[in-house]
Amino acid sequence: MNKSEIKSKSDDKNSKKSSVKNDKNMTDSNTSRKKIKINEKYVDKTDNNDVETIIFKNPDKSEQDEKNPEVSIEQKLIALYSLQQIDSEIDKIKIIRGELPLEVQDLEDEIAGLETRIENLNKEIEDLKTQIAEKQNAIVEHKSLIKKYETQLMNVRNNREYDAIKKEIEYQDLEIQLCEKRIKEYTASLEVKNETVAQSIQKLDEKKKDFVNKKKELVDIINETEKEESKLKKKSIELQSYIEPRLLNAYTRIRQNARNGLAIVLVERDACGGCFSKIPPQRQLDIRMHKKIIVCEYCGRILIDNEIAEIVNKQLA
DSSP, rough: OOOOHHHHHHHHHHHHHHHHHHHHHHHHHHHHHEEEEEEEEEEEEEETTTTTEEEEEEHHHHHHHSSSSOOOOOHHHHHHHHHHHHHHHHHHHHHHHTHHHHHHHHHHHHHHHHHHHHHHHHHHHHHHHHHHHHHHHHHHHHHHHHHHHHHHTOOOSSSHHHHHHHHHHHHHHHHHHHHHHHHHHHHHHHHHHHHHOOOOOOHHHHHHHHEEEEEEEEHHHHHEEEEEEEEHHHHHHHHHHSOHHHHHHHHHHHHHOOOOOOOEEETTTTTTTOOBOOHHHHHHHHHHHHOOOOOOOTOOEEEEEEEHHHHHHHHHO
């Protein structure tokens, strides 16, 4: 092989290498990466031979925190306990009123019932008086018929007419006796109903006096506590707006189920402040860490430590 042939072969190899290198450069340029933004998320978009590959990436933590600032568990517990303290004050005001609202309502119902009863008794008394008057009129009519038959008795012509008139007179006498009997019954019933009406009127007067006194006492208490109660209710509504709905629903449910209306209680003497059940040391440590909301395993109340209580008491003082 001569030198010219060897040189031509080497030139062919170099040309092939250069063509391969150019192809690689072309592919690299086609697969250039472009950063785009889709739905507020940063992605990498790669174009390679008409195939699109999108790789999602999380936004920066600082930007996420600015948009959705997270409320710490400690702040949630402070808000819940503050709401608990205000609701407890409202409960105390209701306890001061006691059973007065119910007593006033019961007295109103009793007064209405007595008035209806007296009205019905008066109607029955009027009916009895009407019946007595009817029987008295019937007696007068029967007596007039007896006089008529007695005059006819003087002019009879035979025994048959005499016996017939006698029977009519006896019948009218029986009717008079029956009317007198009914009058006695109606009179006795009338006396009983009149006595009942008198007792009912006396009882009604007593109930009305009690109602006036209870109503006045209730109005005085309401006037004394109305302003304070309205302020506390406004504070309660404001605090509820700062608590997420899930926690607020749980708080309301626990309050409704608890006897004393306490949904958040302190850990005192290593026990739950609501049901007084023993709390393990590890659980007490978790409560003091304020890393999560912990509830009592027995009564379901939310547990807090003295630190949260002191912060809330200082804020409300």
